[in-house]
Amino acid sequence: MRILFQIAVILCVLLCFGAAKLPFEDQLNQDMVDQQLIQPPLKEGTNLRLGQTSAAVALGGLRSLVASIWNLRAFLHFENLDWIKLEQSYEVITTLQPQTTDYWDTGAWHLHTNASVYYKENQDLSPIRRSAMQVKYIRKGSAFLTEGVTQNPDNWRLHLELARLWNDRHKLPDPSRALGHYQDALACASLPDYKRSQLRRFSFYVMVQVQGRERDAHALGLTLFKQSTRNHTPNLVSCLFALQNALDLPESERLTDAELFPNNQTQLLWLKNFWNHRHQDYPMDGVRRKINELELKIQPPHTTPVK
């Protein structure tokens, strides 16, 4: 009887003090969530399973350790080419540590690159099946990164990974989709300033490849060009050159060759390199003609002309 009485007293005391601590705890919790020090309680809209979430929450302080161990296990699955287990492992890992970019990144990379290449080159499969599996795993990788983005909307690196994936011409290149991801990355508050101009250049390169966005691309390219000499990269300058021709701009809106390129030799070199990318969707308007023109001007005719 005595013990029941004691437990009753203990519970009463705890309830009373609990009422006192509640506002303090709630405020502290709020502040820590705001500062991204702890995760907000059970986020809605993510496709996390409740069981996994519970385990992840309760492992407090041990989560990172368990995630590291699962990461090791995932590597074993990779070595065994066991893609299904690998995918499951990364689901667990990212549930445990949803804020660690590297896990989303590596998990997705295993799927969209390693697994898809494995199926692409698997001679045991019929050609149709091979390509179907390759596409399936590229999409899995993309979906994995998208889930990461849903949980970390302000993580520019995940947006960038998505952009790279959809800009990869060995996979399923989709410039307009890649452009969207670059723009998401640029919209992130977490993006450091020194990365910004590089990402804008990247977004320019994909925008150039999107059908019907030539005018926007030219405007962006021009802004970047005028902004800093650091942006005067061979690719950007060559794109601008071709875009001016493609849009058939009047002289007044054009930058002259002298403004665009440091000198004739460099112009030739840059444009020849650019020409090598002609099988991608870059505009090539006037590039070939200019190369020939420059070659005649600075190189003796007996040297091998560009084919």
Add this chain to the structure above:
Amino acid sequence: MRRNGFFSPARISVIAGHTFTQLVRMKVFYFLVVFALLMLATSFFEMPWSRVTEDSAEQELIILKSTAMGAMAMFSALFAIAATALLIPKDLEDRTLYTILSKPVPRLDYLLGKLVGVLMLVAVSLLLMDALLTVILHFRTEELLAAEMEKGKGLGWPQQYLDIRREAISQQGVTWDLQAGIAAIFFKAMIMASIALLISTFSSSTLFTIVIAVVIYFIGHFTADARNYWLHSQKEGVSKEIKFLSQSAALIFPDFQLYNVIDATIEGKKINSGIISRLAVLALFYSGIYSVLAWFTFRKKEF
């Protein structure tokens, strides 16, 4: 004749010191050897799974820290529960409790002495592990930083970028924020030890104490959800039972999720001192309440 106050720091420290010696001679510090080996293994381990990303240096440091901090968190929580649950029943079983309580020792002093002794051991082991982690992390950071700077200079990065990279990598190295994370590990152990103390004053077996303490540990990680459900949920049509349940859980159990700030420190986030001192206040508040309640049941306990 000597007066024997209700509460004597000197006497508490005698019992605490003795408890500490007792635990040390139970050879718990062997754990530290395991920890050291683990640390060495992790620091020499090149991550085979990690392809080179923008910040592989940071990621490598994070893995090192997470292994160390995970082991520290696990050791201190388990140890705080097990040692506290074990000590009082052991004293009773060996009848050493009789000889102590038949001296002019108030029972509160005895309980606090035991608690402080266990916490001293947890603190000392955490400090030792912390020192080891700091040394290894320092050298690893310097190494990676040097490699990164060399790579950057080779690639012709401007000084501004180099500085940014330097800062980003250093933030994953030895920082006060990391120390704050270790403090959070200690606070968690402190709360767990006082919960185990409270349970052990009315439980009749060590196993029962440990099981209940572990259950409370897990429930404590959902206190935040229960509280949110109660205070901030907009949903209509919540049954009365669920509402009552979430309310009492939020009131009775400590919110351990707050101490998961450990995970944030592993990821190299900055912790301001306001947060850590509020966590300290909360930990002291809980330990105080649980100790007083433990005394309440132990006060009239018969042996």
Add this chain to the structure above:
Amino acid sequence: MEVTPAVQIDHLVKDFPSPFRKSKVRAVDDVSLTIMPGEVYGLIGPNGSGKSTTMKALLGLLAPTAGSCHVFGKNSMKTDSRQEIGFLPENPYFYKHLSGEETLRFYAKLCGMRGKEVKSRVEEMLEMVSLQDARKRRLGGYSKGMLQRIGLAQALIHAPRLLILDEPTAGVDPVGSRLIRDLIVGLKGRGVTIFLCSHLLEQVQEVCDNVGIIFNGKIVKEGKLAELIAIESQTEVVIKNASPRTLARIRDVISESQSAEFVREGKPKTTLERIFLEEARKSDADNGPPPPEEPAPPTATQPQEKGDPHA
């Protein structure tokens, strides 16, 4: 001025809840006893008769269901009352990881002693119980008798005026037992009040002034030991080197008396304990240092004192 009793137990009742029945088990039933300062009191009774419960109540380890216990006028439920008590539990187990010296230091500090006081007191106690040689050894390696002695030292570390001993010689061999007995006698000589619980009657008989006999939680007999065990109507006479003639004359004298009656005649027997102790002493004298001082072995049983032994 009235002297405060060292121990005053008034109508002590202690019930324990019985796990399977509604009724409670009464372990101690209306026990009252008083021990004056300087007395040695023996509480004897079979196992489970309530001896230990009475002791624990006196130490504040148990709360009385009814009645009260006072030590030098202080209620035993108060911490201060234990300042005057030294307690040696039955079969004491101390912390095995501590050495003898560390154990004593620990208890000394618990009693509030500090610095030099601790050091000198620990020395004194180690010497008293002859454990100087084993001071650095961990208690895990102590024999039963040594543990009992360190227990006694621990109980006396803060120079209490009352010593409570629970079966102090249970499980100890006769040599160790004798050593403890001598310590008790020595303490008695220094005026320490001793409350002893035992079911070893002989031991109680040797050292106690007053005795209480407890059965099923009730004191059934209490009083001065000498009075309790003397056969009032008989007188024992022990004679050395008596010739048959002398003995015949004595018998004649007795038969001449009106009321006296000759009961028996024979050789007094020594006790097994004494023979054992004597043999142990002899072999020690041959092989090594002599054991701690023993009282000279008497050649015959000690006659029970009645009144003044020299009369």
